[in-house]
Amino acid sequence: MDSHFSPVFPFHWKAATMSNFSDWQDRMLRAVWRHGEHLPEEVLTWMHELYDERGEIPEPEFCDLWTDRTFSMARSAFETVTSSAEQATGKPATGDDFSYIDYTRDPALGPVGVVHIKSSEVSTPDPAEVLAAVAEGVQEFIMTHHQVPWPVCDEHDRGLHVAYFHETVVWKCTGGPGDGHVVRAIAPAVQP
Known part of the structure; x- marks a missing residue:
């Protein structure tokens, strides 16, 4: 009896691994209710790195x-944005009296936690999305609590709005010709 051996070439292993990753990624995105949604490349890269490091972790662990x-990024963004607001306005944005940022995880409301900053919320671990939500929330707080517009365009003397410019979160002024202009990036970048 002759045995026939068929060697497994590296590209077969890689294709099988990519297939396994794709299946796992699809399952995890369904678990966090993001299947079919366009997700930023950074979130997908993080998922790939997580899979390379830990393999097919179960849904509850992935949701955690x-x-x-998301919560870690929100805390980092909050420190960055409130520091900028306090420097620019001279008004406190943090302290014992201020409780406008909330990290909640309620399984009845969904599989992952949500960060609420005033009327803004975010539940996707994308640095740009988290930074934008936090900036809007802190801006809303400064404007409602202290009744001070922040930030302000020096050129047009009007409040700025959070926007995206080439996937970078920016402060944008609606003054001037066309759709307005970008004043500056909201930086530094949020760290995971």
């Missing part, structure tokens, strides 16, 4: 990591 990453 998704939530932890």
Whole structure:
């Protein structure tokens, strides 16, 4: 009896691994209710790195990591944005009296946690999305609590709005010709 051996070439292993990753990624995106949604490349890259590091982790563990990453980014963004607001306005944006940022995880409301900053909320661990939501929330707080517009365009003397410019979160002025102009990036970048 002759045995026939068929060697497995590296590209077969890579194709099988990519297939396994794709299946796992689809399952995890369904678990966090993001299947079929366009997600930023950074979130997909994070998922790929997570898979390379830990393999096919179960849904509850993935949801916990998704939530932890989102909350961590929100805390980092909050420190950055409130520091900028306090420097520009001279008004406090943090302290014992201020409780306008909330991190909640309620399984009855969904599989992952949500960050609420005034009327803004975010539940996707994407640095740009988190930074935009936090900037809008802090801006809303400064304007309603202290009744001070922040930030303001020096050229047009009007309040700025959060916008995206080439996937970068920016402060944008609606003054001037056309659709207005970008004043500056909201930086530094949020760290996971």
